[in-house]
Amino acid sequence: MNSQPVLRLPWGLAERLRALLHPQPFQERFAFAVARPVQSASAAPTALVEQLILLEPQDYERASGASLVLTERASSTLNQWMVQLAGQGWQAVHLHSHPPGIADFSATDDAAESALSRWLDAQGIAHYWSLVWPAQGVPRARLWTRGEATTAQLWLGLAPMAGGAEVVSPALDRQRAFGPGLRQVAEQLRVGLVGVGGLGMLVAEQLARAGFRRFVLVDHDTVEITNLNRLPSVTERDLGHFKVQVGKRLIKQIARSLGHEAEVSAWRQDIYRSEAAQRALQHCDLILAVTDNDLSRTMALQLALDAGREYLQAGSDITLGEDGSIIGLRAEVTGAEIGRYCPICSGRLSPAQASIEARAYAGDAVAAHARSAGYLPDVAAPAVMSLNAVAAGMLVTEIQRRAAGLGVRDLLQIDLQSGAIRALERLPAGLDCEVCGAQATGAATDRSAADSSGRW
Numbered sequence: 319m320n321s322q323p324v325l326r327l328p329w330g331l332a333e334r335l336r337a338l339l340h341p342q343p344f345q346e347r348f349a350f351a352v353a354r355p356v357q358s359a360s361a362a363p364t365a366l367v368e369q370l371i372l373l374e375p376q377d378y379e380r381a382s383g384a385s386l387v388l389t390e391r392a393s394s395t396l397n398q399w400m401v402q403l404a405g406q407g408w409q410a411v412h413l414h415s416h417p418p419g420i421a422d423f424s425a426t427d428d429a430a431e432s433a434l435s436r437w438l439d440a441q442g443i444a445h446y447w448s449l450v451w452p453a454q455g456v457p458r459a460r461l462w463t464r465g466e467a468t469t470a471q472l473w474l475g476l477a478p479m480a481g482g483a484e485v486v487s488p489a490l491d492r493q494r495a496f497g498p499g500l501r502q503v504a505e506q507l508r509v510g511l512v513g514v515g516g517l518g519m520l521v522a523e524q525l526a527r528a529g530f531r532r533f534v535l536v537d538h539d540t541v542e543i544t545n546l547n548r549l550p551s552v553t554e555r556d557l558g559h560f561k562v563q564v565g566k567r568l569i570k571q572i573a574r575s576l577g578h579e580a581e582v583s584a585w586r587q588d589i590y591r592s593e594a595a596q597r598a599l600q601h602c603d604l605i606l607a608v609t610d611n612d613l614s615r616t617m618a619l620q621l622a623l624d625a626g627r628e629y630l631q632a633g634s635d636i637t638l639g640e641d642g643s644i645i646g647l648r649a650e651v652t653g654a655e656i657g658r659y660c661p662i663c664s665g666r667l668s669p670a671q672a673s674i675e676a677r678a679y680a681g682d683a684v685a686a687h688a689r690s691a692g693y694l695p696d697v698a699a700p701a702v703m704s705l706n707a708v709a710a711g712m713l714v715t716e717i718q719r720r721a722a723g724l725g726v727r728d729l730l731q732i733d734l735q736s737g738a739i740r741a742l743e744r745l746p747a748g749l750d751c752e753v754c755g756a757q758a759t760g761a762a763t764d765r766s767a768a769d770s771s772g773r774w
Contacts, residue, residue, distance in 0.1 A: 329477075348378075509533050517632065517634060518606075539560070563586075630654075634650075635647075
C-alpha cells in the first residue's frame with residue numbers, strides 16, 4: 319500500500335470547487351475548506367474534505383489572471399479559523415488556482431505555506447493541507463507538518479489524480495479504456511460488500527475480474543437450494559455453507575487467474591448485531607450495500623457516512639400485478655455524498671421500513687406480530703440471475719466510471735419491462751437530511767419512480 323498522505327475530495331464538492339477556482343475570464347482564486355481526519359488501512363495521514371468556505375470579493379486585496387493577495391483582515395480570520403478547527407479535531411485546507419503555464423505549486427506558494435506551517439506549529443497545530451488546481455493540468459495536494467511539505471495523493475471521489483502502478487496483467491488488458499485510474503483504484507481500494515447473495519456474489523465476481531483485490535464481505539446467511547439459480551460457481555456441495563465463504567473462494571480463484579493474490583476478510587455475522595463487522599467495514603474505502611432489506615442498507619449507509627467512506631447501493635425488483643403478471647423488471651444504483659444527498663433524503667431508503675425490520679431483533683412476539691401484519695414477509699421476493707446481473711453490471715460500471723474520472727451519477731434506473739431508463743447526475747435535496755447533512759435546495763425530492771417501499 320502507498321504510504322503517502324491522502325486527501326479525498328468528494329466528486330460533487332470537487333466540481334463545485336473547480337468552477338469557483340476557474341472563473342471566466344480567468345482570475346486566480348482562493349478558497350478555504352474543512353477536512354475530517356479518517357482512518358486508513360495504511361499508517362499514512364488521510365483526510366476527507368467535507369465543507370467549503372468561500373471568500374467574498376472584499377477579502378481580496380488584489381486578484382488577477384496571474385496573482386492574488388488576500389487582505390490582512392481575511393488572512394487573520396482564516397488563521398483564527400484554523401486554530402479553532404484544530405481544537406475540535408478538524409484540519410484546514412487551503413485551496414487556490416494557477417493560470418495557464420503553472421502546473422504545480424510555485425516558489426511563492428512554497429514560501430507562504432511554509433511560513434504558515436511554522437506559525438501553526440508555534441500554536442501547537444502540527445498539520446494542514448494545501449491544494450493547487452491549475453487552469454491547465456490536474457490538481458495537486460500536499461500535507462504540511464511543522465514547516466515541511468509532503469506530496470499527497472489526491473482523490474476526487476474514486477478517481478486518483480496522479481500516480482499508480484503501470485504494471486498491467488495481460489488478462490486485464492482489454493479494460494484499458496478506463497485508463498490507469500481504474501488500475502490504481504483496483505489495486506489500492508478496500509471494498510466492503512454488505513450482502514453476498516444473488517446480487518452481491520455477482521458484484522464480487524465482476525469487481526474481482528476488474529482487478530479489485532481487497533474485500534471485506536459481510537453476510538450471515540448460508541446457501542440454500544433457492545440460491546442455486548442465481549449464485550455463480552455454486553453447486554449442491556455448497557448448500558449450508560456461509561455465502562461469505564463461497565464469495566471468498568470465488569474472489570481468490572479469480573485473483574489467482576489474473577496473476578495476483580486477493581485479500582478477503584469474511585464476516586459470518588449480521589451487520590446489525592456485530593460491532594466487529596461494523597468496524598471492519600469502516601476501514602474500507604468503499605462500502606457497497608446489496609441486500610434486500612432497508613435495515614441493513616441503512617446501517618451500511620450510516621457506517622459509511624460516519625467513517626467518511628464512499629457509499630453505493632444497488633438492487634433489483636420484479637413487480638407483479640394483482641393477476642400475477644409481471645409489470646416491472648427494475649434495477650437501480652444510487653449512492654451518497656456527505657452534506658449533499660443520500661438514499662434516505664432522496665427517497666431510496668425508508669427509515670420507517672428499517673424500523674419495522676428491526677422488530678425481528680426485538681423478540682419472537684414482536685417479530686411474529688410484524689409478520690402477521692405483512693411487514694416481514696415469510697416468502698422471499700421473486701429473483702432471477704439475469705436481472706441481478708443487470709443491477710450488478712450497473713453498479714460495477716458506475717464504480718469503473720468513477721475510478722476513471724468519467725463523472726458520477728447519483729441515480730441510475732432501468733425497467734426492462736417498460737423500457738424506461740433514468741440516469742441523473744444530480745439528485746436535488748428536497749428536505750434537510752439529518753443523516754447525510756444535506757440542506758434543502760427548494761427543489762422537490764426525486765420520488766417519481768418510487769413505489770410504496772421508497773426503493774424505486
